[in-house]
Amino acid sequence: MYDYIIIGAGVIGSAVARELSKYQVKVLCLEKENDVANVQTLANSAIIHAGHNPEPGSLKARLSLWGNLLYDDLERELNIPLLRTGAFVVAHGKEEEKDLDKYVKICKENKVPGYQLLSGQQARKIERNLAGSITKVLSLPSTKVTNPWEVAFALMENAIENGVKLKLNHRVTKIIKENDFYLVEVNHHINFKTKNIINAGGVASDDIGQMIEIPPFKIKGRKGEYYVLDKRNIGFINHVIYPLPSERGKGVLLTPQVHGEILIGPSSEFVDDKHQASTTQKGLEYVKEHSKELAKNIPYNQIIRSFAGIRSTSTYDDFYIQESKYNKGFYYLGGIESPGLTAAPAIAKYLINDVIGVQNHYLINNQFKPYRKAKVEFHRLPLNDQKRLLEIEPKYGKIICKCEKITEKEIIDAIHGLLGTHTIKGIKKRVRAGAGICQGGYCEEKVMKILARELNLDPLDIIYDKDNSKLFLSESKVEK
Amino acid sequence: MIDCIVIGGGAGGLAAAIEIKRLGHNVLLIEREDKLGGILNQCIHNGFGLEIFKEEYTGPEYADKYIKLFLREKINYLIDTTVIDLYKEEDIFIVKTSSETLGIREYKSKSICLSTGSYERTRGQISIPGDRPYGVITAGSAQRYINIDGYMTGKRVFILGSGDIGLIMARRMTLEGAKVLGVAEIMPYSNGLNRNIVQCLNDFDIPLYLSHTVTNIKADDSNHLKEIRVMKVDDSFNVIKDTEIDFQVDTLLLSVGLIPDIILLDQLDVEIDPLTKSVKVDQSNQTSIEGLFVCGNALQIHDLVDNVSKESQRTGKAIDLYLRNTNHSNKKISFIPGVNIAYLTPQYIDFSNPNEKVVVSFRPKKKIEKSLLKVIQNDRIVYEKKKMFLLPAEMETIELDILHFDENQPITLELEVIS
Ligand SMILES: Cc1cc2nc3c(=O)[nH]c(=O)nc-3n(C[C@H](O)[C@H](O)[C@H](O)COP(=O)(O)OP(=O)(O)OC[C@H]3O[C@@H](n4cnc5c(N)ncnc54)[C@H](O)[C@@H]3O)c2cc1C
Numbered sequence: 054m055y056d057y058i059i060i061g062a063g064v065i066g067s068a069v070a071r072e073l074s075k076y077q078v079k080v081l082c083l084e085k086e087n088d089v090a091n092v093q094t095l096a097n098s099a100i101i102h103a104g105h106n107p108e109p110g111s112l113k114a115r116l117s118l119w120g121n122l123l124y125d126d127l128e129r130e131l132n133i134p135l136l137r138t139g140a141f142v143v144a145h146g147k148e149e150e151k152d153l154d155k156y157v158k159i160c161k162e163n164k165v166p167g168y169q170l171l172s173g174q175q176a177r178k179i180e181r182n183l184a185g186s187i188t189k190v191l192s193l194p195s196t197k198v199t200n201p202w203e204v205a206f207a208l209m210e211n212a213i214e215n216g217v218k219l220k221l222n223h224r225v226t227k228i229i230k231e232n233d234f235y236l237v238e239v240n241h242h243i244n245f246k247t248k249n250i251i252n253a254g255g256v257a258s259d260d261i262g263q264m265i266e267i268p269p270f271k272i273k274g275r276k277g278e279y280y281v282l283d284k285r286n287i288g289f290i291n292h293v294i295y296p297l298p299s300e301r302g303k304g305v306l307l308t309p310q311v312h313g314e315i316l317i318g319p320s321s322e323f324v325d326d327k328h329q330a331s332t333t334q335k336g337l338e339y340v341k342e343h344s345k346e347l348a349k350n351i352p353y354n355q356i357i358r359s360f361a362g363i364r365s366t367s368t369y370d371d372f373y374i375q376e377s378k379y380n381k382g383f384y385y386l387g388g389i390e391s392p393g394l395t396a397a398p399a400i401a402k403y404l405i406n407d408v409i410g411v412q413n414h415y416l417i418n419n420q421f422k423p424y425r426k427a428k429v430e431f432h433r434l435p436l437n438d439q440k441r442l443l444e445i446e447p448k449y450g451k452i453i454c455k456c457e458k459i460t461e462k463e464i465i466d467a468i469h470g471l472l473g474t475h476t477i478k479g480i481k482k483r484v485r486a487g488a489g490i491c492q493g494g495y496c497e498e499k500v501m502k503i504l505a506r507e508l509n510l511d512p513l514d515i516i517y518d519k520d521n522s523k524l525f526l527s528e529s530k531v532e533k
Numbered sequence: 534m535i536d537c538i539v540i541g542g543g544a545g546g547l548a549a550a551i552e553i554k555r556l557g558h559n560v561l562l563i564e565r566e567d568k569l570g571g572i573l574n575q576c577i578h579n580g581f582g583l584e585i586f587k588e589e590y591t592g593p594e595y596a597d598k599y600i601k602l603f604l605r606e607k608i609n610y611l612i613d614t615t616v617i618d619l620y621k622e623e624d625i626f627i628v629k630t631s632s633e634t635l636g637i638r639e640y641k642s643k644s645i646c647l648s649t650g651s652y653e654r655t656r657g658q659i660s661i662p663g664d665r666p667y668g669v670i671t672a673g674s675a676q677r678y679i680n681i682d683g684y685m686t687g688k689r690v691f692i693l694g695s696g697d698i699g700l701i702m703a704r705r706m707t708l709e710g711a712k713v714l715g716v717a718e719i720m721p722y723s724n725g726l727n728r729n730i731v732q733c734l735n736d737f738d739i740p741l742y743l744s745h746t747v748t749n750i751k752a753d754d755s756n757h758l759k760e761i762r763v764m765k766v767d768d769s770f771n772v773i774k775d776t777e778i779d780f781q782v783d784t785l786l787l788s789v790g791l792i793p794d795i796i797l798l799d800q801l802d803v804e805i806d807p808l809t810k811s812v813k814v815d816q817s818n819q820t821s822i823e824g825l826f827v828c829g830n831a832l833q834i835h836d837l838v839d840n841v842s843k844e845s846q847r848t849g850k851a852i853d854l855y856l857r858n859t860n861h862s863n864k865k866i867s868f869i870p871g872v873n874i875a876y877l878t879p880q881y882i883d884f885s886n887p888n889e890k891v892v893v894s895f896r897p898k899k900k901i902e903k904s905l906l907k908v909i910q911n912d913r914i915v916y917e918k919k920k921m922f923l924l925p926a927e928m929e930t931i932e933l934d935i936l937h938f939d940e941n942q943p944i945t946l947e948l949e950v951i952s
Binding site for chain 2: 280281285329331332333334336337356357358359360432436439440443444447448450451452455456458460461477490491492493494495497498512513516517518519520521522523524525526527528529
């Protein structure tokens with residue numbers, strides 16, 4: 054019998070798992086995908102927002118402001134990457150400047166730290182590529198950028214170290230309520246018993262609710278499409294650049310990433326199929342068109358990738374973080390769209406301490422270890438450290454992904470880590486092999502061979518991301 | 534101190550290193566892979582060497598010829614070693630390498646010959662919309678998987694782009710038992726050599742869809758490629774409505790262009806040519822940084838390896854001159870691509886060294902049946918030649934005599950269409 058089962062291992066499920074591991078509770082996290090951070094947490098803007106957008110008084114406002122602060126703790130404790138970029142919300146001309154004042158007011162009410170108005174000229178002194186048509190700018194210095202997968206990995210790894218169990222490839226298919234516990238059915242045939250359920254299912258959180266009751270909200274998937282600019286454009290812009298928000302969301306942005314790329318996007322389009330994160334001609338064109346209003350001479354010819362993510366926008370117009378009204382011990386984390394990444398560490402604390410009140414039922418875990426060792430990013434280390442490491446581990450000398458300078462040892466560590474992986478995409482998410490300008494053209498074959506060797510697999514069984522997405526159909530010249 | 538470090542051990546690096554060594558200098562060649570030969574190793578089809586050896590070889594055979602010559606010269610070389618950093622301190626280049634056996638090392642050299650080849654454009658760079666399944670791979674990656682590793686990515690194949698590697702792979706996959714359903718090319722003409730269109734598509738009844746492109750990609754439940762959509766485009770490359778053809782395929786090969794790999798030069802302030810997507814050079818293939826030379830596909834994309842070898846040998850000779858001549862004066866004037874020229878090299882002509890002929894390589898912007906090639910300086914036609922059947926897919930070379938030019942005015946190359 055578990056005390057808590059968390060459904061979903063996105064950044065929210067992972068944050069909740071870690072927060073719960075601070076208590077003497079038996080926790081299981083069930084994830085339908087074969088990796089952590091594969092859905093919303095995989096494809097977003099990676100911004101830790103300052104809080105200029107959410108309605109004052111809303112949960113979104115409160116938790117994103119708090120979450121923004123908590124990221125400084127995560128950086129220290131879990132060694133997640135943070136880029137303190139600051140952000141500019143830009144206005145073009147008198148009409149938009151009036152709108153900007155609205156956001157100044159929100160900043161004031163939400164107590165956004167350090168916000169400030171700049172003239173277009175002042176802003177262009179700081180960001181030389183800002184569009185000439187921009188006349189006024191709201192500066193938000195507390196805005197940061199992170200790597201959302203790394204955040205989820207770090208939270209989940211730390212949770213596992215502190216006793217949480219994680220099961221991947223475990224899709225919750227049914228929930229049955231018994232007298233004082235729940236039976237959670239997985240993949241139509243395994244059952245787990247638990248006293249409480251935390252539904253962190255992202256875009257599927259309404260469907261999971263549906264398994265025991267009529268959920269209090271419905272998820273309406275809203276797609277966002279992006280372009281990725283090669284990291285050699287680092288410095289093209291250094292702040293997150295927002296247009297004025299609209300009812301469609303925060304609009305198309307320019308966002309510097311922790312490894313030097315710049316994201317252009319997202320678009321915003323409601324979709325019928327909330328599980329279909331494909332890019333579209335229309336969406337990508339929208340992104341290109343609207344980004345032109347933010348900066349001049351965006352080097353579109355240096356795009357190396359495009360992708361899409363689906364936001365879990367809900368019919369309830371705030372985060373829905375509550376216990377079920379009908380089923381005690383069943384907790385919803387619904388409608389966790391943007392700023393969900395920002396709010397994640399605060400959402401976990403709010404749920405555990407305020408909504409659930411775990412401290413009233415369980416003892417504190419005195420053994421809780423808040424720290425996670427930084428993973429080695431070999432080619433970011435000073436030469437002396439590199440030389441020292443090379444003496445112990447010569448495989449740090451072997452470069453596999455030459456665009457990102459990723460070594461064989463880093464890949465081997467990713468395969469055998471706490472959250473090991475057996476997929477090409479899993480390697481890319483963990484160490485960035487294949488994330489550079491050639492997109493795996495040089496190194497995919499080498500990564501494939503390392504996976505096969507380390508996991509003792511036939512190359513024919515190596516998969517790209519989902520189970521069955523095999524790289525190869527057969528050996529050549531062999532009839533099968 | 535090393536006289537010249539050659540970075541890259543493919544066709545270009547081998548030919549350059551051999552020449553520099555023969556002319557009496559000490560050379561170190563550094564190669565990332567575990568063997569010399571570069572991309573030739575995976576090109577097991579024939580068609581290599583006709584110009585240099587007057588005989589047709591396969592890629593590995595051609596590479597082998599050069600590797601033997603290279604080894605005979607007793608040139609120092611490192612394999613399994615990646616150059617991770619390249620910079621210049623005063624007059625000396627510092628090359629930082631990383632390998633499993635030697636760890637991180639630094640080498641100092643008077644000159645550099647960069648012959649790092651090219652990488653393939655990917656789906657991301659041409660932004661094909663749709664799902665992101667496995668099975669959409671560059672033609673070169675598929676070639677390596679089949680020819681070196683012995684694995685087939687699938688049995689039903691479509692190819693986007695009619696670049697030579699794509700065409701070769703159409704035949705290769707067919708011979709391995711796959712069904713190649715077609716090749717789509719966004720331009721109204723093919724981007725591959727004519728002989729490859731004939732030998733790889735026509736001979737196997739593989740249809741070529743000119744003025745077509747892939748507009749959508751669909752995955753199956755396991756995120757493997759299931760279907761692609763192909764549509765016709767108009768003269769400005771906009772897709773034309775109601776021209777959809779859907780193909781059920783498990784592999785989409787992309788042969789949509791090669792880009793010179795000069796990532797190593799990021800730290801150096803080198804002058805770049807947006808047309809070649811590489812560096813600007815003079816007729817010795819020297820860049821705007823003294824002592825830094827570039828050749829092979831890292832300089833410009835070649836159709837034939839023979840031309841890479843010749844160009845690199847020339848570069849080797851130029852490096853010899855550079856190393857002998859410590860007094861480097863600089864009298865460069867611009868050589869400019871004019872009407873109907875997609876790009877040309879060299880982008881500068883250096884008049885301080887006028888004893889060599891200047892070998893000019895260029896590609897036309899479009900297919901031109903009959904034309905007059907003109908080299909113009911000061912409104913004066915200095916050189917003129919009739920050219921027939923020019924294609925963007927086929928690189929042209931001409932030789933110019935430097936003595937016919939004035940040392941102070943820019944020179945332009947253009948193609949006048951005649952009927
Ligand atoms: C385009 C876009 C841009 C965004 N930009 C930002 C931003 O810049 N800043 C910011 O703060 N936020 C941003 N967000 C929001 C942020 O990404 C999300 O709020 C956050 O990732 C939500 O995390 P999650 O764990 O709730 O969801 P997810 O990451 O989707 O996790 C849910 C998990 O539940 C699993 N699951 C579902 N059903 C089942 C089942 N039956 N059994 C087992 N497991 C199941 C899923 O597989 C998934 O892993 C953006 C979102 C999108 C889509």
